[in-house]
Amino acid sequence: MAWGITKKITSAVKKSAKGKATTASASALMAQREEARRTLLKAKGTWSQYDGHLVRGRQFLADVVEQKKTAHTDGTHTQADGELVDIDAYSHAFDDTPNRYSASVLELFLVQKGLMENSQGETYRGPYHFNSATAVVTGNPAQSAAVQDMMEVLKNNEGAEGGSRNHASAMTIEDMRKVMAWSYKQCPDELISLIYSRVQSESALDMDNVILAQKHLVIRAFATTGFTIWTRNFELTKIRRKDIVWNCQGCPPYDIPYDLLQDHEYEIYPQQQTPEICMFTHLRAWVNFLEEVLLRRPLEPDEFIFARVGANSVVYASDQLSYDGVMKMLAWMCKEVGLTARYTTHCFRRGGARYRFMFTPLGQRWSLATIRWWGAWAEGESKNHRDALCPIPREGDKSFNGDHILTAPITAAETQELKMSFDHELNCLSGKVEEVLDKLTLAPASSTYSSPLPAPSQPPILVSSPQSLQPTLCHQATISPFLESASTPSMIPSPVPVDSTSSPSPPAFPTTRALPSSSRQHGTTAKKAAPIPGVGIPDLPRGPEAWRTAVKQWEDPAASIGGKALKDWPEEWYTGPMRTITGVKRNIRKVIAMEFYRLQRDEAIFVEAYPEATCGVKPLFDAVQRQREGRSEITRRATYITLSRPAVAGTTFPGPTRALAQLYLFIRRHSVLVH
Structure with a gap:
């Protein structure tokens, strides 16, 4: 009604330019005035209350x-x-x-209203009292001692161990890791790259993929930004494009780049040790996606970084993300990740402050003065801590450019952390090597299945090492340049300091004879070709349904990226440069699908023959390969490296697998240096 009256008045004023309108009567004008006053001056409910009082x-x-x-x-x-x-x-x-x-x-x-009528209720106000002689009750029953004792019991029960907590929880670094792991699993970098490649080639975009990427990129940026600069969720949505300065140059001599958030002059540096809370990475990724994919133009200075996104990824950059939208996003995230904590407006602010003050690694925890400045709890503070995230803190009051930090002796805590980090990386590398070696097979003598390796172009060679007395038979494939130069047996040298300005050379593995130089030309390095746009294989889920997804990807065009079922892929999609991108993943799906076909596509028989199917894809794939070896469909894998031995005969493998195996051997031989 109010909007209708305003529209009438506006239209009446504009009509004067077209012609003079007939003047209304005084009574009509007064009636119009009263209608406008009652509809526009106050809300309808307010007028109802006024009328009631009157x-x-x-x-x-x-x-x-x-x-x-x-x-x-x-x-x-x-x-x-x-x-x-x-x-x-x-x-x-x-x-x-x-x-x-x-x-x-x-x-x-x-x-009458304030004193006389309210006085009738005075009997039941104040402390409770019951006169047993007259049976008259005075005061408020809720103030009785029995009721007050019960209220105390209920409060204690809520606060007791196991009682429910109604206040918001602080986001922990462990939950941030879970969120990022889930997000990257649901929306991997390959999907983002696929979208960018389609934008650059001006191809049609899959709207479901765009919506999925938008949801994950915005939640990564929102969570890491709130965790880093300690803002409340409703404050974080107010950040505009003009509030951020990208690619600022750090102070010499290190010149570490950073982004500047001008509101409180936060210097945002890359957090390479904790990528799950790296605002530098995730905020840039979201703004890039927003400008290049969703808007197809740069953001205006007054437009919001966390803008409102409507249905089908329609962006309203002039409108900020609503509080309800933030809470809906957090609820969806917690439900999908499986977080049971109650996260609301202050979750990232409280979580980030607690992490920097108490839970960062030893030696990296912030002082109370830095905490107070970063959280804007120290108004008028003279010392500025804007560079608190810098990987090399300057602390100019102690030394020039923070040199005292770089020249300080290593501590026992740092040594222990280095060892733990190295052990973790070594375990990951061992797992990757074992996984790759499990997939390596030699060319079969006769089989209906094709081997993933090419047939040997040269006879086997004997490779020896100082740790093995007996020569080891290995299959020769592509040879690395540093193996070609090793013409005589020699001991592997111990690591020596390497000049930081030059690239370290990999160690040469001893061989009994020179390898033919015709396998690769000296002085030339093959450039890695770019992957084929729009071609990919989604990762398999974990759990007992993974093998069904593998079979579906093998035969269903909609289950893979590229519009074709894996069984119908052209050869160039999984060979050559694409072999390391899609070749191995396609081979896993093929082996599982072929075995499923061999068992007449009967799921009950398949699961009974392979109980490993309920444990995941890798145990199932290994079990199928063992059965194939038993049926002589593939050659027994007798040339694998024994990972438990500290030193193994130098062995060559095809392409990147060979380099990975050699790197693994080198690390195993020199791992004693960190103990």
Whole structure:
């Protein structure tokens, strides 16, 4: 109604340019004025309350006038202060036009409503008391001792161990890792790259993929930004493009680049040790996606970084993400990740502050002064801590450019952390090597299945090492340049310091004879070709349903990226440069699908023959390969490296697998240096 009246007035004003309108009557104008006043000045509910007060006031006045008329038939009444009152004029005190009695009548009305009527409830206000002699209760029963004791019991029960907590929790670094692991599993970098490649080639985009990428990129940026700069969620949505300065140059001599958030002058540096909370990485990724994919233009200075995104990824950059939108996003994230904590407005602010003050590694925890400045809890603080995230803190009051930090002796805690980090990386590398070696097979003598390795172009060679007395038979494939140069057996040298300005050379593995130089030309390095746009294989889920997904990807075009089922892929999609990208993944799906076909596509028989199917894809794939070896469909894998031995004969493998195996051997031989 209000909008309709405003529209009428606006349109009436604009009509004056086209021609003079007929002047309305005074009564019509006054009626229009009253309608506009009642619809535009106050809300409808407010006017209803006003009308109710007026009705009750007039009813009160009518009762008072009736009492006066009954007591004084002459039409006049003398008040307590001696003033002679005209009862007829007194009865019009609450008319639309006030008179001289309106103020005094209103005062009496307030006394009636505020003192007389409320006094009836005074009996049940205040401390509770029951008079057993008269059976009269006074005071509020809720204030009784029994009720108060029960309230205390309920409060203690809520706070006891195992009781429910209603206040918001602080986001922990462990939960941030879970969120990022889930997000990258649901929306891997390959999917983002696929979207960018389609944008650059001006190809049609899959809307489901765009929506999925948008949801994950925005939640990564939102979570890491809130965790880093300690903002409340409703404050974080107010950040505009003009508030951020990208690619600022760090102070010499290190010149570490950073992004500047101008609100509190936060210097945002890359957090390479903790990528799950790296605002530098994730905020850039979101803004890039927002500008290049969703908007196809740069953001304007006053447009929001966390803008409102409608259906089908329609972006309203001038509108900030609503609080309800933030809470819906957090609820969806917690449900999908399986987080049971209750995260609301302050979760990232409290979590980031607690992490920097208590839970960062030893030697990296912030001082209380830095915490107070970073959280904007130290107004008027003279010392600036804007570079607290810098990987090399300057601390100019102690040394020039923070040199004292780089030249300080290594501590026992740092040594222990280095060892733990190295052990972790070594275990990961061992797992990757074992996984790759499990997939390596030699060319079969006769089989209906094709081997993933090419047939040997040269006879086997003997490779020896100082740790093995017996020569090892290995299959020769592509040879690395540093193996070609090793013409005579030699001991592997111990690691020596390497100049930081030059690239370290890999160690040469000893061989019994020179390898032919025709396998690869010296001085040339093959450039890695770019992957084919729009071609990929989604990762398999974990759990007992993974093998069904593998079979579906093998035969269903919609289950893979590229529009074709894996069994119908052209050879160039999984060979050559694509072999390391899609070749291995396709081979796993093929082996599982072929075995499923061999068992007449009966799921019950398949699961009974391979109980490993309920454990995941890798145990199932290994079990199928063992069965194939038993049926002589593939050659027994007798040339694998024994990972448990500290030193193994130098062995060559095809392409990247060979390099990975050699790197693994080198690390195993020199791992004693970190113990």
